[in-house]
Amino acid sequence: MRRPDPILLVLAACTTASVAWFGLGDEHARLLTVWPLRVACDLAFVVLTRRVAGMAVLGPATRRFWWSLSSAGLLFGVGDAYQAVQMVRAPSATLLDGTQVQWALILTGMAQVVLTMLRHPSPKRTFGEWLRFGLDAAGFLMAGGLLVWSLASLPGVLDEEDVLSVAGAGALLLVAAFATVKLILSGNAPISRVAAVPGLLAAGLAFTTLVLDILERSPGTSAAGMALCVGPAVLMAFVPRVQELQLRADASAVSRPYFGQSLIPLTGCATVLVQASMALPRPTLRDLVLVLGVVAVSVVMVTRQELNTRDNIGVIKRLDTTLLELRGRERDLQQQAARDPLTGLFNRAGFAAEAQRVLADEAHDRGCALMLIDLDDFKTVNDTRGHPFGDALLASVAERLRRTVRPLDLVARLGGDEFAILACDLTAEAADALAERLLVELTVPLAVDGHALVVRASVGVAHGTPEAGMDEMIRDADIAMYAAKDRGKGTFRRYHPEMGEQLVERAHLGAELEKAIGTDQIRLLYQPIVDLVTGRMTGVEALTRWHHPERGPVSPAEFIPIAEYTGLIVPLGRWILAEACRQAAAWRDAFDEAADLVVNVNVAGRQLMEPGFVDEVAGVLRRTGLPARQLTVEVTETAVLRGEVTDVLQRLRDLGVGLALDDFGTAASSLGLLLTCPVSVLKLDRSFVEGVTTADRQSAVATAVIQMAAALKLRAVAEGIETVEQASYLRRLGYRYGQGFLFARPLPVDEVAGWFRETEARV
Structure with missing residues (x-):
């Protein structure tokens, strides 16, 4: 059973105490309740985001995203703490709307959040995809900006000094909401769709509070006013906690691409139509009919377009399913092409490809060793006992080799009774020790079809740096293996340049x-x-x-x-x-x-x-x-x-x-x-x-x-x-x-x- 998070327990206790104090106290007590609770929520947000940023399953870009959110939370906390101090000094309902210092800190924090989301790496887009993204952004922001401007510019609603801060806050909220939605729908989001829901709700509450303040309909110190003031901070504290729980349950908890992006520009269209209808001065019946007709036609066209989109989504999903099946079969075929069916080891082609990757991608200060292993007199066993017995022997030898080497070493069956091992990051002496251990392991009788059989092998070892190249290492190991056979079989030899000279001499x-x-x-x-x-x-x-x-x-x-x-x-x-x-x-x-x-x-x-x-x-x-x-x-x-x-x-x-x-x-x-x-x-x-x-x-x-x-x-x-x-x-x-x-x-x-x-x- 999962233990309750202590941070959330403290936050719940603070919230309960604040609600009780708010309900039992007078207006002065209510004023003193709001900002300390917001500070507690801000601190919880900072701690929880840092905890998410420190999780080992996250990539560098996602870590940077959560560290940036934590820094923004600090700015929110400082602004709310400043406001709390001002409220303690001179309690007033007007302080619920914030001061210029607090607005500056909050706007700075919001700007940092927006920049963080916009700078997060997104999947590669074609020119057409960038064009659609730009049109979505322009339509959504123009509609939202028009709404903020229309409200802020109402005569006698705001003083000139408040218009800029309110308009800036509204614009940032809109940009933040748009960036969040596009980010979680992109398929490369640093935050899951579920974890983003509290954040979007917080943005919605904040925007609602802003609109009510503009219209001078703020609920003040009522319960609704407290909820609107404290609600965004409480909701934001849940964002990192939800993300942490999802990551612990599933390390790949990220958003997948979602085709609901087509609703974003439609939302902007609806917003503009509503504003246009509200802006008509004393509309006549004819005007209302025209407006309603435009709205109805727009709704019909939008609905029809959405149905087309959903049909396309169905086709795309079926194509995705087919592509996934094809890719799965392709992976299976690639694995079959790279594996030996008898032993399950890499075959010659698979070993060459995997060895090239290992030699190219990793730095091995102590060098790499390539070993070629040839079973002595295997053909005799195959001829006298039969091919099924020989196949069982090869499978047993493969398992013995696999158990003897290290987990990262590559083991392959090159064909017939010849095996290969690539072991990196070991000295020449360690390579000799590994070859000796392989020979000792093979001398332990193998149980094959009820028979105990001792296998001898000749091993050739080539040790060098990855820069030597795979072909050169195979050639050297092959020379060393034949030198081992010449010595009398059942032994190993490590390649040295004189062997090459001996090979030339033999040729x-x-x-x-x-x-x-x-x-x-x-x-x-x-x-x-x-x-x-x-x-x-x-x-x-x-x-x-x-x-x-x-x-x-x-x-x-x-x-x-x-x-x-x-x-x-x-x-x-x-x-x-x-x-x-x-x-x-x-x-x-x-x-x-x-x-x-x-x-x-x-x-x-x-x-x-x-x-x-x-x-x-x-x-x-x-x-x-x-x-x-x-x-x-x-x-x-x-x-x-x-x-x-x-x-x-x-x-x-x-x-x-x-x-x-x-x-x-x-x-x-x-x-x-x-x-x-x-x-x-x-x-x-x-x-x-x-x-x-x-x-x-x-x-x-x-x-x-x-x-x-x-x-x-x-x-x-x-x-x-x-x-x-x-x-x-x-x-x-x-x-x-x-x-x-x-x-x-x-x-x-x-x-x-x-x-x-x-x-x-x-x-």
């Missing part, structure tokens, strides 16, 4: 790699795969080497990722496959020991997805004469997890080509893969071989792999064997085949041929 290296494919710069080395029991070479793995004419040897760890990123892995892989099969066929023809030699060729996932890859393999085998059983295609678990390559792998097996699962045990795969993928060989990753003789966990993994291979009738090959102890231990576990530096490093063609010669010589 240059990619261009040179494209030229090198098919030339003598690219050659193959072959690492033997041996029988751990007999030591006989049963196969070789073809390994690519690049000898640059200027740089010298380029590491595969450097150029293979570039080949995969640029797509050059497809022509490079095509050349490797053809060359390895040709060389294996040549050894097969030259050496009896190579009759059953199997050549292993690494194939990237990108190659498997190339249309016609199986036909390409079949064509190479046909041209080289190598039997399909002597070719084994090595693929990684990540490549096999792509759902669309399963059919390709099965068709390769149907050709008779072997399939080896390389680096087995290192990817986040399911054991069910061994049941769905038609592999024939498992290659135990070197990371499990390294400590197989010293670490129980690595030994356990090696044991589990050989047992699975035996159960599924797959051949197992241990990679990275470097010591006799490792070879012996793996042989005891059941491994029959292995490769590593213990047996041979990757060898050129002539050294492999030498191996065969030595073997045949021993035999």
